[in-house]
Amino acid sequence: MDFPPLDFSRVRTGPVAERAHKVDADMLARPVEPTPGATDVLDSLPDVLAARALRRLAGRVVAAQRGGCPVLLGFGGHVIKTGLAPLIIDLMQRGLVSALATNGSGAIHDFELAAVGHSSEDVGPGLERGEWGMVAETAAALNGAAKAAAAKGEGLGATLGRAIVEQDLPGAGTSLLATAHKLGLPATVHVALGTDTVHMHADADGAAIGAASMHDFRRLAAVVARLSGGVYLNLGSAVILPEVFVKALNVARNLGHEVTGFTTANLDMLRHYRPRVNVLERPGGEAIELTGHHEINLPLLRWAVLRTLSEGSS
Numbered sequence: 001m002d003f004p005p006l007d008f009s010r011v012r013t014g015p016v017a018e019r020a021h022k023v024d025a026d027m028l029a030r031p032v033e034p035t036p037g038a039t040d041v042l043d044s045l046p047d048v049l050a051a052r053a054l055r056r057l058a059g060r061v062v063a064a065q066r067g068g069c070p071v072l073l074g075f076g077g078h079v080i081k082t083g084l085a086p087l088i089i090d091l092m093q094r095g096l097v098s099a100l101a102t103n104g105s106g107a108i109h110d111f112e113l114a115a116v117g118h119s120s121e122d123v124g125p126g127l128e129r130g131e132w133g134m135v136a137e138t139a140a141a142l143n144g145a146a147k148a149a150a151a152k153g154e155g156l157g158a159t160l161g162r163a164i165v166e167q168d169l170p171g172a173g174t175s176l177l178a179t180a181h182k183l184g185l186p187a188t189v190h191v192a193l194g195t196d197t198v199h200m201h202a203d204a205d206g207a208a209i210g211a212a213s214m215h216d217f218r219r220l221a222a223v224v225a226r227l228s229g230g231v232y233l234n235l236g237s238a239v240i241l242p243e244v245f246v247k248a249l250n251v252a253r254n255l256g257h258e259v260t261g262f263t264t265a266n267l268d269m270l271r272h273y274r275p276r277v278n279v280l281e282r283p284g285g286e287a288i289e290l291t292g293h294h295e296i297n298l299p300l301l302r303w304a305v306l307r308t309l310s311e312g313s314s
Helices: 036-044 050-064 078-083 087-095 104-116 123-129 136-152 156-166 178-185 204-222 242-256 273-281 294-314
Strands: 022-025 071-076 099-103 118-121 185-192 233-237 261-268 287-293
Touching: 022 156, 036 294, 050 071, 050 233, 050 261, 050 287, 050 294, 071 087, 071 242, 078 087, 078 099, 078 118, 078 287, 078 294, 087 178, 087 204, 099 104, 099 156, 099 178, 099 242, 104 118, 104 136, 104 156, 104 178, 104 185, 136 156, 136 204, 156 178, 156 185, 178 185, 185 204, 185 242, 204 242, 233 242, 233 273, 261 273, 261 294, 273 287, 273 294
Parallel strands: 071 099, 071 233, 099 185, 233 261, 261 287
Antiparallel strands: 022 118
């Protein structure tokens, strides 16, 4: 029995305005300062287990920043969907996050919030009708960025971030990729073909996506090559980014970079195999794990980081 590839040229698409979604821009977190009440909450935490790990991780992030070492944040799409982009942007602007890495899902949700102010499609109903992920605007932007990046020999993250800024999209201020472009920070996108909704569209070019993502992998490896004394935060990616990170670390060491004395941290709702072995165990640095909801743990970590930073400067 033969199975010739499906012809995607006839797929049915629709406008994003007609799509049901679950996340709006007005639901996003607000980067408030850690007031005395907030610091009281931090002080009330016991010095055991996860609370101790939270304080230790905050200390490592601040130490890296003060030492001029990278703090690399890898994040999956759910980090965007749980409204945390404004908090990460605040850390980037303070010099407490110096590089970003995400997967295709993260790039999609980052773009959609910037472009139309909402994201996170209700999958079930659309999947029954074959309409899930068939938004024309998102596919045109992501697949167009991949082609532009490949043509220029650039990465997908930098190209998409620049496009969000140059097009002056209404929600560009909540975009991590756009913020990285404005601040001149590395932002890389690591795509696995067939895993993202935009790959179902006729304008998806596997060669262009691959070239743009490969460029970003090499750029990420350059960041990891300088990770000594720094921190890698794996936030909400169970497979793609743990695999990408450990390969970037290996190739950096293969090329003669002695990457030691760094900290790796995994923050997720569940404990998964790949983050445990590829982020926490195999790299050889200090390992910290915080298990819990992103929308609770990251605001607490940000407060703890800012508290630690202020203590050292007072």
